Amino acid sequence: MRRLLFVLLLVCPFLSFNAQNQPWQGKFEPIDNLISPPNSYRTASGAPGKAYWQQRADYKIKVTLDEKNNMILGEEMITYHNNSPEDLSYLWLQLEQNVNKKGNEDFGSINNNVKDGITSRQMQFLTRAMDFPAGYSIKYVKDGEGNNLKTLVNNTMMKVKLNNSLNSGESATLSIAWSYPITDRSLFLLSREGYEYFPEDDNTVYLIAHWFPRMAVYNDTEGWQNQQFQKLGEFALEFGDYDVEITVPEDHVVASTGTLLNSESVLTKTQLNRLKKAEKSFDKPVMVITKDEAVDNEKRKSKKLKTWKFKAENVRDFAFASSRKFLWDAQTVKLPTNTVMAMSFYPKEGLPVWQEESTNAIKQALEVYSEATFDYPYPVCISVNTSNIGMEFPMISFNGGRPVNGKISNAAKQSMVGTIIHEVGHNWFPMIVSSDERKWMWMDEGLNTFLHQRTVAERYPDYSSVTPKTIVPFMNGDKSILRPIMTTSDNELFNQFGMNFYIKPTVGLQMLRNSIIGKELFDEAFKEYANRWKYKHPNPADLFRTLEDATATDLDWFYRGWFFTTDNVDMELNNVKWFKVFEENTNIEDKNNSSAVKIAANEKGATEAQKDFSNGPEVINMMDTPDNAYGQFLSRIDEKEIRKELSGKNIYEVTIKNVGGLVMPVTIEWIFTDGTKEIDQLPAQIWRRNEYEIKKTFIKEKEVSKVNLDPNFEFADTNMSNNTFPKVQTKSDFERFKDNKSNP
Incomplete structure (x- = not known):
């Protein structure tokens, strides 16, 4: 072997130079230097290690929706479990509503081009010429004994300094009272929540999300995940149980994360009977609230209040929608290990397409995603219609797409159905396989879009779906401005993040499944990843390692090129x-x-x-x-x-x-x-x-x-x-x- 090396160095002296003077970064070299090393928390196989831990936060919340003043007022008690090996002297909580405050560090920076012919709405995004109140008012933060705790607010993050250290293995209780003005969604670019006003009947649909102070993630890879919320990068959250009481106008209908506990108190006998009928309807939705009932409801404008009670177990977030405008349909979906109530809530403006398509789209997504990963584990899955949005939360999503005067184009219908499938799919990524959206958007958007496109291709074969051809114009773009997939969420160019975080990972996974690994082996590996990290917090390295571990396929060359560079295939x-x-x-x-x-x-x-x-x-x-070509072989x-x-x-x-x-x-x-x-x-x-x-x-x-x-x-x-x-x-x-x- 030594003699062979000597000969190679004589023939190819540059080999010696490379070895001594340059780190070799060939396309087939391992990516070990590009990802975090394995340890006792995260193994070299891509699975959680024996020492893996994560924190937990349980919530009891009482909230009131003040329709007259468009305000949210709430009180919560958080029980925070410190499962880490460290003692904690302070905690970090997320205050995402503060992103809407004027002067926020991200205000106007997502798309800030001033140009001739700019619309008034675009100028509103840039200048906030029409000002409005926004952001949290924190009334108090107390510990379990009722003692006030010192807090420091830095934009969208709040630091709570504990009176006594929270030791490893112990839990602490926080009590917080807060309020904030609900914002008009039409005034914001990338609005994820707020209210939508309907002038014709003087009513409102409220989408209430990231509405309560929430515990930030504390983990083994970076400690506190306390990056500021800047609208693109979404959320990193801990799992826990929720008991939530939502007080709204008496004539409002509430769609929410979790199981409704007091249906007898908030629904009429007719609605209850219809809901029970829907529990046995597997082939089509049952109308719980009809159009005529919703139109009649729009006229009431009740001043009385009513409280809806919900319970949700092992979720990482909680959201709800409330309006007197809602129609409501429901259907049961039978999965191998669970029975799910699929439900849609929509104003009359969504007819007829929402009644025809929304709950069916939920059903298709539940079936395909469950087959590809694990059965949907929650009791309900809800789609709520509003405008100009697609946003996901555990068990509920807010989805855009509406007809105009009762008519909708085929392209708009495809987009609407695709949005519903996509947002329902987020229940798996990242609501259960809980990656860090604020740091690695592609881990939830890319993996989810991959299964979203698979659902469309399998269940809606006449619809357009993503293929490798879709990514070609982007991959062929200007390399001086393109960035790799492995770019953190808020650092991507606004006009590129859709392709880079959604479509490019999707196409990469399609290549692995269809052409590099093979469907059967890839599907097993993808399912292995989903089940390994169910209700846990995976990082990119955990996905990369699991796909290799479960397929016996060296994929470092693919990860290096597709995820870490802007090279293209030619x-x-x-x-x-x-x-x-x-x-x-x-x-x-x-x-x-x-x-x-x-x-x-x-x-x-x-x-x-x-x-x-x-x-x-x-x-x-x-x-x-010739004989001498055989060397010492005699045959x-x-x-x-x-x-x-x-x-x-x-x-x-x-x-x-x-x-x-x-x-x-x-x-x-x-x-x-x-x-x-x-x-x-x-x-x-x-x-x-x-x-x-x-x-x-x-x-x-x-x-x-x-x-x-x-x-x-x-x-x-x-x-x-x-x-x-x-x-x-x-x-x-x-x-x-x-x-x-x-x-x-």
């Missing part, structure tokens, strides 16, 4: 040489041999670029293997048999160049002169020894008329015009090829 089919072998006993060293002269001429001609196969094959004259191969097996066969040498920089498996389509086709697939490892150019030899019985790379467009190749041989000569030729071959 494989060029540079050349295809055609050879034939004839069984004859000649000697290449015999210069007088006519065959040898002919071969020499062909080889000289072969140095020129080949345009097609019209000149016929080059002829190979095979020599007998000999059967020379005549080899020549016989190859005689008359077509041998094709393919040269492929990596132009885009991103290595991928190679799929080669052979089209023969008789019109038949054949596919050869080469793994990405074909690029290991040369990341820029590869040659591969194939034997074919038939003569080839055309060769194509990536014929089914599996790998998001950004330039299909260089994927065929003979070379595409005209744009129309390429367009025909693209139309025929780029749609899987």
